[in-house]
Amino acid sequence: MTNSAVRMTGVVKRFPGVVANDGVNFEVLKGEVHALLGENGAGKSTLSNILTGLYRPDEGTIELNGSPVVFGSPKAALDAGIGMVHQHFRLVEPFTVAENVILGNPETPFVIDTGTTAERVAELARRYDMAVDPNAKIWQLSVGEQQRVEILKVLYRGAQVLILDEPTAVLTPIEAEALFRTLRAMTAEGRTVIFISHKLDEVMSVSDRITVLRGGRTVGTVNTRDTSTRELASMMVGRSVEFSRVVRQSPADPGNVVLSLTNVNCEDDRGRQALHEVTVTVGRGEIVGVAGVAGNGQRELAEVIAGMRSSTGGTITVSGNEVPNGRARAAIAGGVAHVPEDRLHTGLAAGHSVEDNMALKNYRTPLLSRFGLLKRNVITSQAGDLVSKYDVKTPDTATPVRLLSGGNVQKVLLAREFSTNPRVLIAASPTRGLDVGAIETVRGRLVEAADSGVGILLISEDLEEIMSLADRIVVMYEGRLVADIPASQATREQLGLLMGGAKMEVTR
């Protein structure tokens, strides 16, 4: 196998509580675009960080061009010809493109000849079909252009193997096309590209071969020519396993709509459109699962409904009443409860006590305050009641929530949200990061709430969770709802395809 560029064998990497890579085997040939495909958390970034010397593997070997190597640092890997373009850029904003490219390069002379450097950078950019002005300052550039600078940085250092970690996540489709042309130009010169993604279409169109990771293990490597998005989807999410649907005390009443979104649009923090004409309803006692790979608009969806983010179009109603745009207090008053994915710093104020956090949603009500002054004794007794009712393990109600364990943090949050007697609950990744016991408890609480008539929008990346809890499943992809399927008819394979962006007949 003389034309093997990189071979990783039996790579194991453990983090506290998780095995991120669990015996990964991965081989990349010279001159190919090799895609590394997998869901979030599959271990893709960890594997590439090992290859570039950022992490050291607990077990396993790495061979570069057939000879074993051990990298102590990203610099050592770069010296050996392996360069990485990270998910998050590492550029100096007030500097020019050319300056960033030569920054940290040991060959850079003490006195910099900006003219020649700029020319060399421009020449490199032309060769790989990357439009970027070497004299522009980084802060003036679009995200796509900044990414090109990152690529130029590693090319300038003479990298033969380039790793790009989810490069298209931040790009517009047109920018992504341009990136693919650049990658082709590089492999045509004999360089090797490792392309990390969870998007099926992209992987199909840009790669020569594909390795799929799932749960830290290699599922397999296939030739792109010989595979299909369908096969990749099932490799990515796993063959449908047996799982039990939760038994409900009282059935959902989808006809009695408690939450309805009609053609809702909104922008993300950077002003890009994050939701496109989202239309969905949740009935009384119904659990609607929102499946999708993180970053496809789920956070914005939750925030728009909770009034934390203004929509740029469309209407949201709760029990038939329109909720004023972007006003969290109005949403709360209207009966919207929200368990955000970032529990400790959005759903709770981590430095505050359990009792303050329990009062976060109703401290303005006459129950807890009068004439602008808080009734501290009522706040304490309210918290005491909720702590015992929801079995929160805490020394006392004055303990800051940041000292509680993850499961108990989530219990505090759920206790408070349910104590407001909501009509609608938005739950974003409500069990992520919890241990098995806590997951059970949280799921039990959600089902209990649904049984009592709360309409729940369950946003989760965990397909099993959605399939076992939801009555109906919608799939989000790039800010759009691409499917709306009764949970009883959904298959993992089909959901995996939709989550990866495969076009499909929408079953209604």
Next chain:
Amino acid sequence: MKSPIRLERRLEQPRWLNWAIPLISLLGALVVGGLVLLATGKNPLDVYWRILDRGFLSERSITGTLRTATPLAFTGLCAAAAFRLGVINIGGEGQLYVGAVGAALVGLWMGGSAPVGITIIVMVVAGMVFGAMYASIVGVLRSQFNTNEIITSLMLNYIAGIILNYLIFNSRSYWRDPRSVGFPSGKPLEERTHWPTYELFGFSVAFGFLLAIAAAVVLWVIYKRSRLGFEIGIIADSPRAARYVGIRTKWTIVAVTAMSGALAGIGGASQVGDFAHYLDAKGLQLNNFGYTGIVVAALARLNPLGAILVAVLLGGLTNAGYSLQGPDFPSGLVGTLQGLILFTAVAGEILTKYRLRSNRAGTKAVAA
């Protein structure tokens, strides 16, 4: 390259640390200061006794101490109020000047006619309003444009100083004494506008100092018991959580900055009404009350009632410093002692958040 001791963040901050640490810091400062004094050939016990006597023991010295403490209490409260929200308003200095301008304006204007009580109340209110308006420039810039309030409030201090000078040096200024020939000075206020002084426990206490205590109590209630205080705490702890529950963060920033400026403004009004009885452009700028107020707030750990206490302590220390100074006692040494006390107090502050750990005893250190 590994030091034998490292700082480790405390998970919890036990309550007793709140008073134990300042006390221990003070003792430490006295010990180190004593060594310095010994090295310069002075008897430390003797010097410390003189500081205590001149600053805090005799009736006359207490009167002087409270006088110096009054503006420091207000600027200390000003800093504490804003810092609680995480707004670093260091503009207490300028807000105090502007408050003095406002109080002097209404004092001069109402002086002869209105009833005494009303005049004084209006002077207090004018100081508050002027200070609040001036500070809200900082608040609005921060909340609307996310400008750095440290820079804006610092710049506004210089501007306020220039305004102050202009109001006295401009020959047609309402605040200027037309009779002041040669060196211009502020127009004296009618005697009826002078704020009362109370004889309490044998020493005289200015009305302004009582106002400061009242303001501290109000501020304490706001932070401990009120809805606004609750919201301020949430914003400071987690801006995202504040957004999540719909707290109006921008409005709160403006309101709190204005409140902070109002406190410094009363301090300025008190300088006019209690002590100077005219707009004393030079005197106001001489003492750095605003900047010392930041130290007061820091030492009081942003506790309003603590700020009063610290202001009295610093006031006494300042006055004792003046009276110690002399041919046998250079002012540099006074400054050194004062500096040492502040330094150890601030250093001690670290120990409430962190604790010392031996590196050898612990398990192998993880690279951070």
